[in-house]
Amino acid sequence: MSDAVLQTNALSAGYSRRVIVDGLTFSVSAGKICTLIGPNGAGKSTVLKTIAAQLPVLSGTVALCGDDLSTLHEKDVARRISVLLTQKITAERMTCGDVAETGRYPYTGTLGILSAEDKRIVHEAMELVGAAHLYDTDFRQISDGQRQCVMLARAIAQQPKIMLLDEPTSFLDIGHKLQILSLLRQLAKERQIAVIQSLHELDLAQKFSDTVICIRSGKAERIGTPEEIFSGDYIASLYEIENGTYDPRFGAAEPAAAQGDPEVFVIGGGGAGIPVYRRLHRMGIPFAAGVLHENDVEYPAAKALASVVIPEKAFEPVSEDAVSRAMSVMQRCREVICCTEYFGEMNKGNLRLKEYASVHFPSPRCCENEGADL
């Protein structure tokens, strides 16, 4: 990995001799985005602070563009790394332009007066993040999302080789989250910056990272591509999820299903059942769902929320066996809700279920009357 802009080797990070993360070896190349994920308190921020030379390296090494961090002067570090931190700044009587201009600090002289070139760079950075119109606005009078954009402009104006961002999207609305992460990707690619960030939004981490590092119990438990990390049950075990499930394919977190024997049977398919599942789950009513093909859009939601799911293999017609199992579950339910009107060739079995329900249950509901009490 000769093109690595950032390389750590057996790095131990922590506070005054108390090691928090140990034996961390990874590298980030120019133009790539590396994301640290892991539970709260795992030490993601500690790692970032250590790389930014704000905490001493306890053991191991950090190399920036091939030079060991400990041999670099503060100013050289400042010209290679810029940061965006979680702490809010209290900028007294500063305009957004003033805040962004502080990014030029490592390049200005003794009194810190900006040259015309410095100003041009700051303006360009403000334009890039779409905050040029805020240049003369007081920094305290803008929204959290705008503030994060200005802080990003500040970090860009510093013209770093590496950008470190600690939870850059926390507290932002989804629009700003996407804006910030898209900007980072653009920056990484166009300016060949290595981006290292920590994120709590797993779905976004999956979509915007080239490498994902999972920090847990003082170690980098796994390092890999998003495809390697976001597969199977790993995320659930990384975050020790007990009260629900996380589906890494869709980035969907679901609460745990209501416990107990199913009271309601839902005939779903094609996504029409999802609102019903959510409603029943909110009301705490255990329910059964079926028969659902394993490739049906609502299959993951049913799997997470229903106490019983009667599945069918993808692309196969609903089998006789599945129908009879569904009927036996239905018999123990007090009510049936049918969410679908159309029954195609592959799920003719569900049509039989509906007919069975209309015989055995006084009034099988359809989910069209969504306002109805369940």
Next chain:
Amino acid sequence: MEKRRILRALICFLGLLLLAGLLFCLSLMSGSSRIAPGTVFDILTGQQTDAAAFRIITDIRLPRTLSALILGGGLSVSGFLLQSFFRNPIAGPFVLGISSGAKLTVALLMIAALQRGFVMHSGMMIAAAFVGAVLCMLTVLLFSGKVKNMAQLVIAGVMIGYICNALTDLAVTFADDANIVNLHNWSKGSFSGADWQDIRAMAVLVLISLAGAFLLSKPIGAYQLGESYAENMGVNIRVFRLLLILLSSALSACVTAFAGPVSFVGIAVPHLMKGLFGTAKPLILIPAAFLGGGVFCMGCDLIARTLFAPQELSVSTVTAVFGAPVVIFMMLHRAKERSIS
């Protein structure tokens, strides 16, 4: 915007300079015997006209006015440095107990001098005040590491101030009574009594500290964003903090050694200047705070000695009357701003 800012700064500096000149002349003219502006001008330009007036101007009024200008400016810059350092708008040498600490050590030195019968010179006074100021500053720092809350820090500072004042009172109580009156007068804060040797000493010390602070304006500006960001910009935090402590202690020590504790200048003036100049940039605000502090103290001193003449008020009384409302206004204003954002 950039041009408007520079223009605003220029206009404000010009206005402050004019005001300083006006107050300077007024201070020389007014007092128990009024001296006409023409006479003052003649004396200052060396054309001696009246021996009595000459003595009044050069021995009493000129040193007093100069010390108000220099010490007031120093006090205000010291306040600005402390506010930047603690990132606390009401930090100041008086609030954090640093002035009181300096006062205690100077009082102890004075009493020792009276008892042992040696003559003190300005260097010893400054050194004693500096020791007291640094000790108090370190105590406050010790607290600031423990408490994260701004209000708690100020409370700690105020308490340190009370302890130092109590110890000073105790020392004065058991000192020889003959010179207590002198000590008592000084301990309330006054710009009078400085001779030309003192003026020279304070001018050198304050101007050097001021130059030092001005040269630190770049890291101070970075520090305003918070320690972590300053560090990322390449500021050596340890060296920077040490320099800032030494500078602000030296400034408040110098003021306390010559004028005793003067309240509210350190908080109110930097805040007024921020409002006037519309910025908190140290590059502008350090000279502005110096000039503003000088103007504020010359004005307050003028009021202190002319309002109820021949009875003279302590200058702290006047600075408190003008300074305290500024602090209250500032806190209300900040609360409003916080509720907006």
